[in-house]
Amino acid sequence: MTDKEEYEVTPWDVEGNVNYNELIEKFGTERIDDEIREKIIEAAGEDHLYLRRDFIYSHRDMDKILEDYEEGEDFFLYTGIGPSGKMHIGHVISFYFTKWLQKAFDVNVYIQVTDDEKHWDRDMSFEEIDKNAKQNIREIAAVGFDPDKTFIFRNREYMGNMYDGVVKVAGKINNSTASAVFGFEGSTNIGMNFWPAIQCMPTFFENKRCLIPAAIDQDPYWRIQRDIAEKLGYYKTAAIHSKFIPALTGPDGKMSSSKPKTAIMLDDSPEEIEKKVKQNAFSGGGTTLEEHREKGADLSVDVSYQWLHNLLLEDDEQLEKIAREYSSGEMLTGEIKEILIEELQEFIGAHQERKENADELVQQMMYDGDLAQEMWDKKIDLEPGK
Amino acid sequence: MTDKEEYEVTPWDVEGNVNYNELIEKFGTERIDDEIREKIIEAAGEDHLYLRRDFIYSHRDMDKILEDYEEGEDFFLYTGIGPSGKMHIGHVISFYFTKWLQKAFDVNVYIQVTDDEKHWDRDMSFEEIDKNAKQNIREIAAVGFDPDKTFIFRNREYMGNMYDGVVKVAGKINNSTASAVFGFEGSTNIGMNFWPAIQCMPTFFENKRCLIPAAIDQDPYWRIQRDIAEKLGYYKTAAIHSKFIPALTGPDGKMSSSKPKTAIMLDDSPEEIEKKVKQNAFSGGGTTLEEHREKGADLSVDVSYQWLHNLLLEDDEQLEKIAREYSSGEMLTGEIKEILIEELQEFIGAHQERKENADELVQQMMYDGDLAQEMWDKKIDLEPGK
Numbered sequence: 116m117t118d119k120e121e122y123e124v125t126p127w128d129v130e131g132n133v134n135y136n137e138l139i140e141k142f143g144t145e146r147i148d149d150e151i152r153e154k155i156i157e158a159a160g161e162d163h164l165y166l167r168r169d170f171i172y173s174h175r176d177m178d179k180i181l182e183d184y185e186e187g188e189d190f191f192l193y194t195g196i197g198p199s200g201k202m203h204i205g206h207v208i209s210f211y212f213t214k215w216l217q218k219a220f221d222v223n224v225y226i227q228v229t230d231d232e233k234h235w236d237r238d239m240s241f242e243e244i245d246k247n248a249k250q251n252i253r254e255i256a257a258v259g260f261d262p263d264k265t266f267i268f269r270n271r272e273y274m275g276n277m278y279d280g281v282v283k284v285a286g287k288i289n290n291s292t293a294s295a296v297f298g299f300e301g302s303t304n305i306g307m308n309f310w311p312a313i314q315c316m317p318t319f320f321e322n323k324r325c326l327i328p329a330a331i332d333q334d335p336y337w338r339i340q341r342d343i344a345e346k347l348g349y350y351k352t353a354a355i356h357s358k359f360i361p362a363l364t365g366p367d368g369k370m371s372s373s374k375p376k377t378a379i380m381l382d383d384s385p386e387e388i389e390k391k392v393k394q395n396a397f398s399g400g401g402t403t404l405e406e407h408r409e410k411g412a413d414l415s416v417d418v419s420y421q422w423l424h425n426l427l428l429e430d431d432e433q434l435e436k437i438a439r440e441y442s443s444g445e446m447l448t449g450e451i452k453e454i455l456i457e458e459l460q461e462f463i464g465a466h467q468e469r470k471e472n473a474d475e476l477v478q479q480m481m482y483d484g485d486l487a488q489e490m491w492d493k494k495i496d497l498e499p500g501k
Numbered sequence: 502m503t504d505k506e507e508y509e510v511t512p513w514d515v516e517g518n519v520n521y522n523e524l525i526e527k528f529g530t531e532r533i534d535d536e537i538r539e540k541i542i543e544a545a546g547e548d549h550l551y552l553r554r555d556f557i558y559s560h561r562d563m564d565k566i567l568e569d570y571e572e573g574e575d576f577f578l579y580t581g582i583g584p585s586g587k588m589h590i591g592h593v594i595s596f597y598f599t600k601w602l603q604k605a606f607d608v609n610v611y612i613q614v615t616d617d618e619k620h621w622d623r624d625m626s627f628e629e630i631d632k633n634a635k636q637n638i639r640e641i642a643a644v645g646f647d648p649d650k651t652f653i654f655r656n657r658e659y660m661g662n663m664y665d666g667v668v669k670v671a672g673k674i675n676n677s678t679a680s681a682v683f684g685f686e687g688s689t690n691i692g693m694n695f696w697p698a699i700q701c702m703p704t705f706f707e708n709k710r711c712l713i714p715a716a717i718d719q720d721p722y723w724r725i726q727r728d729i730a731e732k733l734g735y736y737k738t739a740a741i742h743s744k745f746i747p748a749l750t751g752p753d754g755k756m757s758s759s760k761p762k763t764a765i766m767l768d769d770s771p772e773e774i775e776k777k778v779k780q781n782a783f784s785g786g787g788t789t790l791e792e793h794r795e796k797g798a799d800l801s802v803d804v805s806y807q808w809l810h811n812l813l814l815e816d817d818e819q820l821e822k823i824a825r826e827y828s829s830g831e832m833l834t835g836e837i838k839e840i841l842i843e844e845l846q847e848f849i850g851a852h853q854e855r856k857e858n859a860d861e862l863v864q865q866m867m868y869d870g871d872l873a874q875e876m877w878d879k880k881i882d883l884e885p886g887k
Contacts, residue, residue, distance in 0.1 A: 275661015282617045285692030306671030309695040
């Protein structure tokens with residue numbers, strides 16, 4: 116993967132219906148160009164599918180992270196989950212990339228479970244939130260984070276340890292800013308209005324650079340952190356952004372746990388995966404065999420191709436072959452779906468296998484691992500000098 | 502004190518320049534009339550100066566508290582302190598009345614130390630807030646609450662135990678309501694905007710009626726609690742309101758710790774008290790001896806008289822004599838000031854004496870007493886059924 120041409124836009128490197136460069140301009144982030152991509156890979160010591168395929172494509176201050184890293188300064192990773200229901204493949208992809216970063220750079224990961232925000236945002240009962248949180252945490256632990264360098268925490272449980280910090284952060288954000296960034300209104304409850312302070316808090320868990328892996332649309336929510344961090348004596352958070360993953364049912368939709376057709380759930384059986392892909396995966400192929408053989412498939416809207424390209428198919432040569440044959444009409448939708456089914460079954464199957472034995476990992480990442488113990492032993496009061 | 506005439510407005514029962522009846526109408530509270538006053542005294546088993554002198558003069562749902570109490574249902578008291586500086590006599594008066602209520606009705610008292618809100622409201626450093634909080638808590642403990650039925654808690658320290666409840670309360674209050682009641686604006690920080698949830702929280706510490714003793718101007722801030730309490734399965738809070746205590750320097754001012762001339766501080770020495778009263782106590786007497794002898798003093802603006810009447814002088818006959826002689830010009834300002842100095846020295850001296858041995862009381866009310874232990878052992882998640 117040192118050949119620069121691999122990173123250029125090719126017929127099999129297609130982006131659906133989103134103008135991703137426009138999003139970079141709109142939000143003011145930086146493109147992950149060849150130079151920074153190679154630097155990441157060099158520092159990490161290995162390549163990653165998402166980088167190679169340009170699925171991870173934008174960043175903020177990743178260059179600074181790498182510069183510091185070269186000089187022996189490490190950083191930490193921060194991500195989170197809103198426990199509003201079961202998790203699907205779209206949720207877990209970002210955790211897998213975060214795990215890769217953790218392993219490659221040997222850094223701490225903090226994972227916030229927003230069991231307060233989901234009550235404010237959706238008026239969901241604690242009972243339901245807590246049931247979801249428990250399931251979600253098990254899925255996340257199964258991803259394979261380092262149990263001694265990962266801290267998964269539920270805000271409602273951990274607030275006692277971080278409230279001092281949250282108070283200071285909240286004091287630096289005013290209603291107008293929160294409203295401008297999050298769209299809060301008069302009818303928004305004061306809990307939700309307070310949420311930006313809690314969301315920002317983990318970016319100050321260590322006095323090092325924080326790196327947030329997230330989809331590009333999440334970027335604006337970190338503007339607040341970047342406005343206040345230096346006033347508090349901390350670093351502006353860095354970020355590394357992915358493109359969007361289209362819903363199974365088509366590139367205009369969003370995967371949603373409440374609409375099972377749109378997504379592969381992490382607990383789907385091999386049979387369910389097969390059935391869902393066959394029945395629901397949106398095809399860019401022709402509507403008739405004749406049309407397909409003549410015009411070929413539109414890869415930019417074909418969900419099977421998109422998922423294989425962005426998320427699943429490691430083998431570059433095989434992908435190129437699929438792109439060529441499917442876009443020319445030689446390969447049929449049924450055939451590419453078979454490849455997707457196989458890849459999904461393997462990915463989900465391996466995840467489910469790890470989940471079988473995740474209880475101990477959950478315990479370590481939440482309470483007993485080295486980092487978890489350290490976090491429970493301290494109060495985080497935002498005194499960067501300490 | 503069963504003679505009804507004692508409660509009527511008399512020449513020595515004067516109110517300065519505030520129209521207290523108008524405040525009752527404005528806020529929609531109830532007058533403490535003879536009937537309810539006698540009921541309170543009867544249930545309490547004893548009278549109190551502040552009630553007798555009409556200093557405690559308005560209420561909400563005090564009738565319901567008393568009805569319940571007659572039927573064997575008890576209630577609990579809730580008050581608080583903002584640790585923004587040293588305490589003066591104006592701050593402690595309300596605590597002394599609360600202590601009297603606790604003793605008379607044998608009920609629990611919760612005292613919130615708002616070490617979060619003071620950061621949000623005044624951008625005060627934690628260091629300064631914590632120093633003030635420590636001093637303030639010692640003053641409060643010296644008032645003499647029952648150490649096994651009193652819980653003094655600092656929000657930043659106790660948040661871990663009450664955050665579940667705070668989350669639920671915050672979910673029931675929207676930005677518009679908070680803004681209408683507290684006057685929050687776009688420039689208000691999101692911490693302060695969240696404050697109403699934390700302020701309300703202790704009214705739900707028990708599934709009984711809560712009674713808040715406070716100055717009448719605090720009443721509007723409890724509208725939010727009264728709007729949401731029943732939705733959460735709890736009681737609307739009751740309240741019992743005092744009039745205002747004029748600053749030492751005159752009825753138009755407010756006592757303030759940052760302007761030592763305006764107040765008697767709880768750590769003033771007998772000499773300081775004497776000096777302050779002589780130099781600063783606003784006089785309603787004539788400007789010359791001749792004028793005073795001719796027209797007498799205006800009791801309604803004379804701070805010495807007001808403080809003796811509302812707060813300090815137990816002896817009704819002596820008070821009546823002072824009123825008569827001072828308003829007629831027979832008694833001079835210097836003479837009533839001497840009486841005030843003596844009463845203040847006695848009150849503050851007794852308080853300071855109790856404060857000498859308050860460390861153990863602080864420890865009990867915050868951590869080791871029966872109620873404190875119970876509160877530290879539980880999470881308050883607002884499940885009224887539990």
